[in-house]
Amino acid sequence: MDEFRPDGRPIGLLVKIYPKLSETFILEEILGLERLGQRLHIFALAPPTDAIHHDAVARVRAPVSYLPMPALATAGQFLCAHARLFAAAPLRYLGALRAALARDGGLIDFLRAGWLTRRLQQAGIGHLHTHFISRPADIGELVSKLGLPFSISAHAKDIYLSDPADLARKLRQARFTVTCTEYNRHTLARHAPDAVLHRMYHGVDFERFSPRLREVPSDPPLILAVGRLREKKGFDTLIEAARILRDDGFAFRCEIVGYGEEHARLDGLIAAAGLRGQVVLAGKLPRDEVIARYAGATVFVQPSRIGQDGDRDGIPNVLLEAMAMQLAVISTIVSGIPELVRDEETGLLVDPDHPTALARAIRRLAGDPALRTRLGEAARAAVAEGFDNDRNLRLLRQLLENSDECPVSAPGSASLPAAARRVAGVR
Template identity: 25%
Template sequence: MKIAFVVGYFPVLSETFILNQIIGAIDRGHEVEIYAYQPANTSKVHPNVKKYQLMNRTFYQPHIPPNHFSRLSKAIKLLINNFHKNPLVLLRSLNFFKYGRWAASLRLFYSVIPLLESKSYDIIHCQFGTFAREAMIWRDIGAIKGKLITSFRGYDITWFVHENGEQIYDELFKKGDFFLANCKYFQKKAIQLGCDEQKIVVHGSGIDCSQFQFKLRLPPGANEKIYVTTTCRLIEKKGIEYSIRAVAEVIKSYPNIEYNIIGDGYLQVELQQLIEKLNVAGQIKLLGWRNQPEIIEILDKSHIFIAPSVTTRDGNQDAPVNTLKEAMAMGLPVISTLHGGIPELVENGISGFLVPERDVDAIAEKLTYLIKHPEMWSKMGQAGRAYVEAHYDINKLNDELIQIYQRVSSHNLPLLEPALAETRRLNSQGY
């Protein structure tokens, strides 16, 4: 099959779930191309970006100048240089009567520049519903051909709907060929918004379990540190303020704690100020972003993992986050929140603990309990590893994704849900 992946910035270190699907399709012999808005910071990239030479498969839209005059001037040059390639598509992209501000702002025009060579695919897989709305128009104006599959992953089915209204996906639900939600929680939200329940299945984000070696977590010696870790972007949704406050409270009784927070984001300065205000800068550290081998090295020496996600003021929510899966795969007991799709991943009291959002005292209480009861670490770690292997192994999920592509491409949707159910049953039994 020939598959197009429609993404945002690419490559992005924090979006290994997209990278895993791309290389999974390539490994299974399919032809893949990637459409992205702009390159992300390429100073640190996942090793597979280079291994699979993904930049050679990626097509970027021209940069859109923020200044309106510069944007128009650049658009005129692009029109002159590219008009001979596909005049109809270029002219249709300027139809502001039909496409409103999308066309009037020239955003649609800029976005079709990489698509002027009559692009045709078996599957167009849009990562996030926000990108699917644009790809739907590309298909309408003849810039791209293929079955349109949309993945709902988090902000696109929570914050974006909150900001733009519950009708924002009405047209996409009518024109899209199939939909994937990365947890039951978001599948239910999509159906409530109007998605045909026969056209959407749950397909989780996977991790390569072979890259995250399991290790029994044993208590440190009397004078050794207890390492607590979080991996996430430093944004409101990740709730890092609350884990910092909770760990700072526990440090009063257990000063041998070291809490390492891996990631960056717009809250970095604010969180560093909080750490200094609480006088715990020697024990709570913002490490910045790290590539996957560096993250694995830090997790390997850790004892407990915290993921304190919260629902933001504008409604943004998380699915079962991949950083939690990675920590669980490596045998770490986890503390997370009753939030979004996370309860579908963490079994409360079995692989970790779930506490209410923004509850500093509850996080501190569970962290203290785990420190007092290190015999729980190995039990929870083993349970977490088993659950992630059974439900989120990328190889099983990529096999499932190709099966979805094939059935959508061949219009064989009525049998899709039963077929996936049988595949998952066999996978859970180790076949």
């Protein structure tokens, strides 16, 4: 077990749902901060909805509290919390209420923010960090108006599906915002140039995702993809690429691990292409079983795209996991992915929504063990260099410790690969 040496005041961490199977990046952040000695108290807007969860959740030491929804049964809790806040600073309280009523759903958020502010005060917590710039940051912003500072971790959907004015307001109100790609940082800076923004890549547990777990690649080769079954993941492109490979006489197996709203549509595409048994939707799996899939795979594919609603990935954590295991990867020139996957260096990149190019890349990697070895070794080295969890989280811990001060300016984009600068709109 890791040595735990907590020091300083605890930090409040507000998330949507805890624990959540698909949000391994939040779990890794919590574990990493605790390894660095940071005391945490986790607050969640809702309890878990998954029937299973990662076994690493049991290693989290932080207490967990769930924000109640306003109802008759909880009326006393809300009344007590809000009465205390009003009595302590009536003008500040009324200013926060006025700000909440100016936006949709603001009253409910205000009631929950008051409950949370009082709990933070009682626990001696002086700063709230929120994951996602959507509803958690809405509540975090109101907590700050009620007297406690807050900060934000912004990721993907929460950035690209947010109203620009709401986005800019929350960015300016937060003490600082961290985001997981340089692409995201430039996007946020366009909305709020005066906000304090930092790029902080997600990290990966190198012990858990290790090449020593790799097996001899299966015959026929296993093509693996992992992720939520959503439009932005581009799994329909992978299914079409699989059809092209099958029609060309190329033998393979393909597994897509994950769950989501696209399951029925993807299953129909597999059936229509005559790929039943060759392309499998493996469903929701715990982390150990996902690692076993990485261990036996020949090629990992992340065919991300920008969805019709504008949603897109940042840098998917599954790419970090696969690359940490020295698995050769293929992905697309979308969002922050080229910051990690450099074409012909740490993996192969193709255009999104291009099944012919994807099929060609899969066939090339599957048939060239030397190329897979070279790209896999470079992939693990790239993850070790830029995506070490503890090293990256030291930035977040420093920002949290110094949240009352003005943080140093965020890193620039000069070191970005050319493909990443092009995608991010950086020249």
